[in-house]
Amino acid sequence: DTEVTQTPKHLVMGMTNKKSLKCEQHMGHRAMYWYKQKAKKPPELMFVYSYEKLSINESVPSRFSPECPNSSLLNLHLHALQPEDSALYLCASSGNGAPSGANVLTFGAGSRLTVL
């Protein structure tokens, strides 16, 4: 299995809702990432988990809350979002051991989020 699976593919939520995005990989990768991507822009890093511990938080607002329940799963909990948070949210994973796996990101297809 060489895939990163993200659910849901599309999500519409109001500003007072609480929802979650889910990401799963079974490649044995020990790093998992959340990126946010606006239209016609590159992905922006939000969070990195390494060995199930949060290692990078790019000063993301607290209305985004990541969680890594185990080495295969990554969640992004959403609460009290703003319309400007509407974007494609991409999950990625990468292996360990330079150089062959170092930071070679395998991306999921993304979750398209619309905040009304």
Add this chain to the structure above:
Amino acid sequence: AQSVTQPDIHITVSEGASLELRCNYSYGATPYLFWYVQSPGQGLQLLLKYFSGDTLVQGIKGFEAEFKRSQSSFNLRKPSVHWSDAAEYFCAVGPNTNAGKSTFGDGTTLTVKP
């Protein structure tokens, strides 16, 4: 600080023509360089990577890229473009450790004319 510049925002080529997408990087150490492709509404897919060794690297879908340290460049090429190559292309530079931060260029949109 690391940075990546893709000078061409949009490129249009005819099907069957050759393609070159430019990428320049700035990185303090030996760079790990990548090209990713993104079709509309999809995630990014790795085309090829350069870590060390032969400066001409081959990737998937008939793409290749050449690392030129003297020019800080990692340009992507394809000898004959297919309509299915129309997509967004991102060059990226990354650290030599796992779980690090990669830096992406702003991307180049490729349009293929029939």
